[in-house]
Amino acid sequence: MGELTYPFEGWPQPGETREIAPGVRWLRMPMPGSLNHINLYALEDDAGWTLVDMGLGDERTRDLWEQLFSGDLAGRPVQRLLATHMHPDHVGQAGYLSERWQAPLHMTRGEYYQARAFSQGGGMGNMNWEGEAFYRGAGLTADDLATMRKSFGGGYGASITPLPLGHHRLQHGDVLTIGGRDWQVLVGAGHSPEHACLYCRQLGILIAGDQVLPVITSNVSVHPNEPMANPLKDWLDSHDRFLSLPDETLVLPAHGEPFRGLRKRLRALIAHHEDRMLALEEYCTRPAIARDMLPVLFRRKLDSRQMIMALGECIAHLHLLMHRDRIERVTGEDGVWRFRSIDPDLARRLRAERDTPDDGPMMV
Ligand SMILES: [Zn+2]
Secondary structure (H helix, E strand, O other): OOEEEEEOOOOOOOOOOOOEEEOOOEEEEEOOHHHHHEEEEEEEEEEEEEEEOOOOOOOOHHHHHHHHHHHOOOOEEEEEEEEEOHHHHHOOOOHHHHHOOOOEEEEEEHHHHHHHHHOOOOOOOOOHHHHHHHHHHHHOOOOOOHHHHHOOOOOOOHOOOOOOOOEEOOOOOEEEEEOEEEEEEEEEEEOOOEEEEEEOOOOOEEEOOOOOOOOOOOOOOOOOOOOOOOOHHHHHHHHHHHHOOOOOOOEEEOOOOOEEEEHHHHHHHHHHHHHHHHHHHHOOOOOEOOOHHHHHHHOOOOHHHHHHHHHHHHHHHHHHHOOOOOEEEEEEEOOEEEEOOOOOHHHEEEEOOOOOOOOOOOOO
């Protein structure tokens, strides 16, 4: 991981932008907790700005936008909003900004409609029988569920401004011409359903959103709204689209600092998840429940909110292992899932022995 390089020193102050390539401005908006900030990008065109991601739907972020419109971004209107994905720190101000500038919101269909659906309920506080069965399966008690409901408060809809009623659909392979340069839409998945990244070959820049981050690993979770999802497979599969980009590509992530070393970072992330899966397989040589596996993946003591995120991630790893026929899941009479390793090859893999080389390549 130490091999990544960070070409910029420091970062833009709140309410200011920093031009990091011709026509590409970097700005940051505040976030609570350890995340601290989200990076947003403004792309310049004669006709106006394209804003890539928009920050949380809170007053502080809105005030900072207004400061930018009368400061660093003054002189041009906002012409287009583009949200990489549906999470509140990315799409929170989309409704406000769209009204403010009469600017259309560009998003993939999967992200837009999930955002619309989540903003009308369906957050953690509004769980139905299937959501409860999901968390019971993972090993949570009724008390845990009650605490969790409280800690998630108003949910998704409370952290965004009401979304625009329509969207301009982005699809993988689309090309947007902004400021005379082509930006290609590359769609990933796993962190969110249909995450859009933007790649400009001419500038050698990838605006990566949360698809790939330099320091932390993107959350890849199973949620009760799709209890049998296999998002870690989606996420690893979509790396293929990014592994083929030049390694000198400047990656502009949503959190952390712009960096170079995309392929190294992706390989490190892939290795990290493979390693975590192996640790889970080892743990599950005796039948185990998801909740008890959290210390295998996370060293820190987790509060109720973090535990839900951690459980989602743990289940994502388990689902990929089930898909690979390495783990099976049995639901007990108590409704709790027990996971058990079933790969006869596990002991060999745990010893990290490698096959001896073949004599020579196959000639057929
Ligand atoms: Zn996200």
